[in-house]
Amino acid sequence: MIQNVTERSLSIVHLLLSNKNEAGLKSKVALFNNLSDNHTKKQAVNPFSNGNTVASLGKPKISKEDYGKPPKGSLSEQRGFKATISVCREMLQLCEVINQFGEPLFAAHEKKNDPRKVISFGNLFSIYTAISDKVVGMLIRARKYQLVEFEGECLFQRRDDHVPIILLKSYPEIYKILNEKISAANAQLKESIAVYGDLETSTGNYI
Secondary structure, eight states: HHHHHHHHHHHHHHHHHHHHHHHHHHHHHHHHHHHHHHHHHHHHHHSSSSSOGGGOOOOOOOOTTTTTSOOOTHHHHHHHHHHHHHHHHHHHHHHHHHHHOOSSSOTTTTTTTOHHHHHHHHHHHHHHHTOSSSHHHHHHHHTTSSEEEOSSSOOOOTTTTTEEEEOOOOOHHHHHHHHHHHHHHHHHHHHHHHHHHOOSOOOOOOO
């Protein structure tokens, strides 16, 4: 009787494993078919693929919303989402350093509730290069997002050590702004990977 129970249990386990493997295989086949269909559609409008000529292709339709953006479901699109996440995280780290080591731009009696902080480029460079060597690039990027302000198109060590770097917003406000961008890019990346698969062999720590 014990042997019969054991045999039945093993049969159930084998059946469950078989169903699980079959479901996993079906999922992989569906993903492959989806990628294959997308590739076929792209090749159909590619003038450099076999059998196509420019004359035989219809005029591509590009909406204003999609202009200048990579094709949906492309490797470039997924890399763009990852780049947005990475850059926003580095800008957040940079702003945190300025907030931590900078000084108030105005004393409380001079200007009340002014959230701005200031630090010299020389001090920031010596602190931040222990974390990353992209301090100048991140400063330029953060200025584009109107998070910091400084004079000059670019900054150079020693020559511009005296230049003040001003954090324009409070750190909690900056955290909110950049965290929303990170969350949005993360959601778009997850959606793209769910539909088209991870188009790179390694995703890194993005999800």
